[in-house]
Amino acid sequence: MLTLKQLEAFVQIVELGTFELAAKRLNATQSTISKRITELEEASGLRLFDRSKRTARLTADGERLLQLARDTLSSANRILQMKDEAAAGRQRVRAGFTDLCALTWLPQFFRECSEAYPLINLEITIDMSRNLYRMFEDGDLDIVVAPIDSALLKQKNHKFEVLRSVEIAFIGRSEFIRSPSKVPIHNLDKFNILVQGKESSYAQGINEWLSEKGATLVPTMIANNLVALVGLISAGYGIGVLPKRFVMNLSKPTDLVEIKTHPELPDMTYYLLTRDHGGNKAVDKLVEEISRAADFTTPFLH
Structure with a gap:
C-alpha cells in the first residue's frame, strides 16, 4: 500500500542526495528509509533509484514520479492546513x-x-x-x-x-489629437482600435452602446490585459477605451490624453x-x- 511516509522519504532522498541525510532529516533510521523506498517501489511497480551509483540517482521512472510525489505531499499539507484553520476558527x-x-x-x-x-x-x-x-x-x-x-x-x-x-474615455497619444473640439464617435474609425475581448462585460456593453449611436468601430487588436492595452496605446499603436483617471495618473502628462467625443462614453x-x-x-x-x-x-x- 502506498503511503505519504513513503513519498516523503522519496522526495527527501532526492532533495538531500543520500538515504543517510534523508534519515536524519526525517528523524528515522537509514534502514527505515530504505524500507519505505522498497515498499514504494513495490506499491508503484517502479524502480526509482539506480543503486549501482554511490549517490541516490533517479531512474527515468523515478524522474516521472518525483513531481507527482511533490504534488501529493503538497495537497496533503493543504488538507492538514484546513484542519488547523478550522480548529483556530479561520x-x-x-x-x-x-x-x-x-x-x-x-x-x-x-x-x-x-x-x-x-x-x-x-x-x-x-x-x-x-x-x-x-x-x-x-x-x-x-x-x-x-x-x-x-x-x-x-x-x-x-x-x-x-x-x-468609473469614468471611461477613448485614450490615445497626444499627436492623434488635431483639435480640442469633441470628435464625433463615428470619426474614430480612422484609428487602430484596441479593445478587451468578449469576456469583458463592459467591452461588450460599449460595443452595444456604439451600435445604438450609429457607430461601428472594428477592433484592430483584442487584448484581455489592461496593462498590455495601456502599453500598446502608449507606443502609438492606436486608441482604446480605458479607465480615464487611472490612465492619466499612470502615464506621463504628455504621453496619453483623452480623446473627447460626442457623445461622451457612459461610465463603467x-x-x-x-x-x-x-x-x-x-x-x-x-x-x-x-x-x-x-x-x-x-x-x-x-
Whole structure:
C-alpha cells in the first residue's frame, strides 16, 4: 500500500542526495528509509533509484514520479492546513476581482485585511468579468467585484450593490489629437482600435452602446490585459477605451490624453456581488471593507 511516509522519504532522498541525510532529516533510521523506498517501489511497480551509483540517482521512472510525489505531499499539507484553520476558527472567503482592481486598490486592501482579520483566509482570483460571474454562478466564488450587466444581476435575483462608477474615455497619444473640439464617435474609425475581448462585460456593453449611436468601430487588436492595452496605446499603436483617471495618473502628462467625443462614453459601473452565505461574518466584514477601500483612480505602483 502506498503511503505519504513513503513519498516523503522519496522526495527527501532526492532533495538531500543520500538515504543517510534523508534519515536524519526525517528523524528515522537509514534502514527505515530504505524500507519505505522498497515498499514504494513495490506499491508503484517502479524502480526509482539506480543503486549501482554511490549517490541516490533517479531512474527515468523515478524522474516521472518525483513531481507527482511533490504534488501529493503538497495537497496533503493543504488538507492538514484546513484542519488547523478550522480548529483556530479561520474562515475561508473566495473573492474574484478584475485586473483594474489589482492595479489600483486591491494590493493595499489585501495587506490591510490580512493584518486586521488574521482569521480570514482570503483566496483571490483575478480574471475577466464574465469569467468571474460564471465562477460565481458555479459556486466557486463568494464575492465578485466587477462591471457586470445589471439586467443579468436583476434577472438572477442576486444580492448586489453599486460599488463605484468609473469614468471611461477613448485614450490615445497626444499627436492623434488635431483639435480640442469633441470628435464625433463615428470619426474614430480612422484609428487602430484596441479593445478587451468578449469576456469583458463592459467591452461588450460599449460595443452595444456604439451600435445604438450609429457607430461601428472594428477592433484592430483584442487584448484581455489592461496593462498590455495601456502599453500598446502608449507606443502609438492606436486608441482604446480605458479607465480615464487611472490612465492619466499612470502615464506621463504628455504621453496619453483623452480623446473627447460626442457623445461622451457612459461610465463603467462596478458592482459588488455576494451570495446568500448563511451568516458568514467573514463575508460581511470583507464586503464592508471593500465598500470602504475601493478606489479605481490611483495606480498601486504609481
